[in-house]
Amino acid sequence: MVFSSIAFLGFFLPLTFLAYFVTPARWRNSTLATASILFYAWGEPRFLLLMLVSIGINFRLAIWLDRAVNRKRLVAIGVGINLFILGAFKYAAFLVDNLNGVLLPLGFDPIVMRPLPLPIGISFYTFHAISYLVDIYRRNASPNRRFVDYTLYITLFPQLVAGPIVRYKDIQAQLAKRLAGLDDVTAGALRFTMGLAKKVLIANQLAVVADAGFSVPGGQLATSVAWLSLICYTLQIYFDFSGYSDMAIGLARMFGFRFPENFNYPYSASSMQDFWRRWHMSLSTWFRDYVYIPLGGNQLGGLRTLANLWIVFLLTGFWHGATWNFILWGAAHGLLLTIERVVLRSGVEGDTLRRGVRHAYVICAVMLTWVLFRADSIEHAGQFYLALFGLAQPDGAAVTFASLYSTHLGLLLLLAIVLAGGAFRYLVNAGAPLIAALRARSLDGLCAALFVAPALILSGMSIALGQYNPFIYFRF
Known part of the structure; x- marks a missing residue:
């Protein structure tokens, strides 16, 4: 279920x-x-x-x-x-x-x-x-x-x-x-609805294009289709899994439980280390506390620190699935973190241009590693990489960019990128005085309900039509 x-x-x-x-x-x-x-x-x-x-x-x-x-x-x-x-x-x-x-x-x-x-x-x-x-x-x-x-x-x-x-x-x-009072039930229901909308209205729609692109045989995959499907998958996995986490946190709140946050806008990260502080935080902190620190963490010298880091990320990849794809995905993140520690020195210091370059690097690195995560095999991943970089000449493209892209998809991608970048958090912070005023008049719950009601209605319509698919992380 x-x-x-x-x-x-x-x-x-x-x-x-x-x-x-x-x-x-x-x-x-x-x-x-x-x-x-x-x-x-x-x-x-x-x-x-x-x-x-x-x-x-x-x-x-x-x-x-x-x-x-x-x-x-x-x-x-x-x-x-x-x-x-x-x-x-x-x-x-x-x-x-x-x-x-x-x-x-x-x-x-x-x-x-x-x-x-x-x-x-x-x-x-x-x-x-x-x-x-x-x-x-x-x-x-x-x-x-x-x-x-x-x-x-x-x-x-x-x-x-x-x-x-x-x-x-x-x-x-x-x-x-x-205790699960009315405020807990209301806040939990609203959080659940937001997660449901992420899953049904964004992730599921993007999944159609991502699945189409990744199902194309390697010899028939055009570069434009490869990039479009990868962008869609990059956003799909975030909205799918963070949407599930929102629903889980919301449901728990309705019964009086307070769960820790699991995502903190990972695609706004400025380094790979920062990315893993924001992505699937309950898993990354689990490996930190029960594997990395017991191994010695960063207290036993530089080489031992890097070795511990590699052990953690190889295990992280293996935890996701018993295939070489996932092991290589974990190794890729271990390599990126090693490069940051040894060469780039991760951080957010510097001017706006430098922060922008760091952010672009993180997004590109994460997207490219998602290929290993999504592909069915190492061979499939290799063919996909060749298509991404224009190193393969498609022999009669099975799926074209024009058949996948539409105005609706373009608007959806724009919305997804803005939301994944932290637009909602920005609006909440900017509207803090208004929210405080509404809370003082006990109107904040009503206004929040009116805000998410359209998302709930649209999500319900989509589910009623059978337009849903299982959560990505169910397979792990």
Whole structure:
């Protein structure tokens, strides 16, 4: 079940919301956990037991860990179990395929393994479980001894299948006690609607062109089509994933939870380091706190810092998927960050021209690395790069620029670029005095509702017509 669907908007969300608020306060976690399990079972019933077993193991391990003598060994066992489960479903087939590539030329029989389907959300709930155990080991949090509360932390449906990655220590108090007043429900609903509009009205429309361009065979891809589809994908993935994060944050707010922000206008970054402070922040800070810093961070000298950086970004790429494309995507970002540290010295200092050049460099670098992220294979990515730089002569273009581009697309691209650059934040800051005046008269909520109402209506019409597609990050 996806948020931008009739089943969710017309059935699941209203019933869950009603059931939650008619339930006595002490039973609300049970109600929300039950609803979250049903939410997962709707889309992935065959792997529901796997998730519940993972929850049971980590719940008991955390309690043992809190009072264990050899705590380091126990946390290593716990992290190992979680990584084994993730690896078995997500990486085993990839590793076997690559091992066979070595064994076959040496005359050995290939290892035969049936690929396992990837459970939805396993990358996210596994990282939640690992951070939970590590934070208890570090004494940054205490284990939850109420199974229902811990189950809710892992299964809470707004963040269950595609994040953001929420640390247990950040919502531990909220699991025990929280309030969801009218202001929370209103603010959450508005945030959800904004995310829905990002997804349905912008990302889905751009996806049509991006998918068309990336589906063209390499020998038939014109340079103009390659650039147009790459621009559309660059904007699509931002509005798709940030839209999902907005919806998740908004939904959580409606039930009294405060989730951390996951995006902060990454396409306005002036360096790759700045980009990763703004893009998928819950993932980048997770790797920082649970991989980079334990490896030594930047405290062990320049070469060790660069080595730690490369380890983190290779793992970041591998986390996204078990293909060489994603590993190369992570390596590309590691290389760019290395160049900044060694040669360019990242930062935003300098005059307007220098900041503009830095920004242009970041956008170009990010766009070019997205090719690896979106392409189906390394060969596909290579063909796409050749087309981008005019190094391939298309033999009878299957798709033309004229067939993809329209006035509607041009206006949509302009709107998407302006919004991705931070126009909404600028308008909010500029209108701060007006917003304060409206808030003083208790009119801010009404005005905000009127502002997003057209987006809600248009999104609903698009969903009713069946014009939606799954979120990009569901595949991870």
